[in-house]
Amino acid sequence: MAGSKKRFSLIVTVLLVIAVALSACGGKNNESGNGNKPGTDTGNVKKVTVNMGFWGTAQDLKIYQDAAKAISGEYPEIDLKIKQYPSSEQFWNTLPGEIAAGVAPDLIAVSNEGAYEYIDKGLFAPLDDLIGKAGVDLGRFTPSALNIWKVNDKQYGIPASSMPAMFLINEKLWKDANLGDYPKTWDDVKAAATKLNSDKSHGIIINIDAYHITNYVKSFGGGWGNGKTINSPENVQALEFIIDMFKDGLAVTPKSLGFGWDGEVFSNEKGAMTTGGYWYKPYLKDANPDLKFAAVPVPKGTVEGSTMISNAYVVLKDSKNQEAALKAANYLTNDTVQTQFLDIGYNTAVASLSKQYFEKNPEFKDIEPALAYSTDFGYPADTKRFIDELVKQVENRVLGGSNKTAKEILDSIQEQFK
Structure with missing residues (x-):
């Protein structure tokens, strides 16, 4: 999980x-x-x-x-x-x-x-x-x-x-904002996050974690290629989207709020949307049984794509x-x-x-079609080192004051996994 x-x-x-x-x-x-x-x-x-x-x-x-x-x-x-x-x-x-x-x-x-x-x-x-x-x-x-x-x-x-990855939405916050249909693209998500953002709840939770980053990457047609395609243009585009969401003040990480993972932020209704998975159902049943959520496929960047566990x-x-x-x-x-x-x-x-x-x-039920197109994570063989480096560099960019571009981040990681 x-x-x-x-x-x-x-x-x-x-x-x-x-x-x-x-x-x-x-x-x-x-x-x-x-x-x-x-x-x-x-x-x-x-x-x-x-x-x-x-x-x-x-x-x-x-x-x-x-x-x-x-x-x-x-x-x-x-x-x-x-x-x-x-x-x-x-x-x-x-x-x-x-x-x-x-x-x-x-x-x-x-x-x-x-x-x-x-x-x-x-x-x-x-x-x-x-x-x-x-x-x-x-x-x-x-x-x-x-x-x-x-x-x-x-x-x-x-x-x-x-089970494919999914995108989870707080139903009450969504309906209170009169947003209509659930998002199908990341552009839809960005527009919705702008309306959902408030002093009580952030528009979207983006956990700086390899699982979540990889789902963004897949939705833009990218992938890590077991270490061969870390700095592909598709991956760069996905990471640019993540960085922009933080730059625009629409996204929050669990770490910045003092939580351990995205589910805690979601269950405490401090974020209206997040990438996640099927484990949310049993977790929310205990953590916040009154919270109603919708689960849809990972939104499309340029393609339909997500990870599968x-x-x-x-x-x-x-x-x-x-x-x-x-x-x-x-x-x-x-x-x-x-x-x-x-x-x-x-x-x-x-x-x-x-x-x-x-x-x-x-x-x-809405996740079922994603069974056909969801794929493996594609991490390099030295998986732990890759995950640690990816998380460190992206965290430094969105939380630590680094000015590296998405391309510079992925280029530097690719150099380590030739």
Whole structure:
């Protein structure tokens, strides 16, 4: 979720080197990467233990545990064990060390925001040669969600969920300003922000955060290109729009108001509009249950474009049970399990079930068309350093008195990621 988005370990590269060194030195024996023997006889079926790691809620854990109990009905040879990590930060901080020690899970559930870093470093196994053997039908999944997990024409994840970014509007403030139809373009947003701006509430919240900046970039036809197109003209145009909104006094950052993230500003009605995501619904239910909001696609700059958050099941490269792990991943995307996740707020990547999400969450119905055009974040492989540098330079421009132009900011960042 954007409010607690995944952050990335500074030690991953060092630990990966250790992992490679241990492997080269014969650090692994014939046991599986999770410490269990690849197969043990149970009656007439040779059982294979597959360890699956994830972070998430207690509701997520129950669904996974129930699936682990039921998986033998379809895959009698698989004994699925579930390991819950306390947080995404602890997961990514722990995983490289587990790989180095030979005790990492075979299978993990992860979000795509930042996943390219770990694909680039060789943590995840390409699945193409295993898909047929494991009986995975890729045709069941939304094409845009599948594409999120395809890098250099190789499939690295079996998608479980997908949800485009969105633009959220305080309904009462909008109606009180007699603004009519909700905005479709950033020009519409700028005009509306001028009317919504007051001594009590700012026209728009722009969180200086990679997630939010990237949605502006996508809407102007840009993207980071995994580090190759950071200073593209489209990206410059998007950043110029953000800077102008602050120059014109229409935008506010959570930091400048003493809040941690955009949702807090929105829930306290200190900002009338913001980019955000599906996590706003449960958050606002607790933070301000009386607040009514509208959710529309990210407004158009020059094109229809936005990011998509997709959770997927990924097999670790170091797993000794890759085919069994992929079968377990396939089981976790069956209609029963996916419907359970849908019921607790996740839009499934299984195309035949996705419409049910928007029926159960009618406030997000207008976002459904964005499933077709929303795409991956495209951060460089050195994701944390890129995010830190982007946030630092944009913050310095809008809050710290820097006079750098949008082009100068992106040119200087591009120089670091050639």
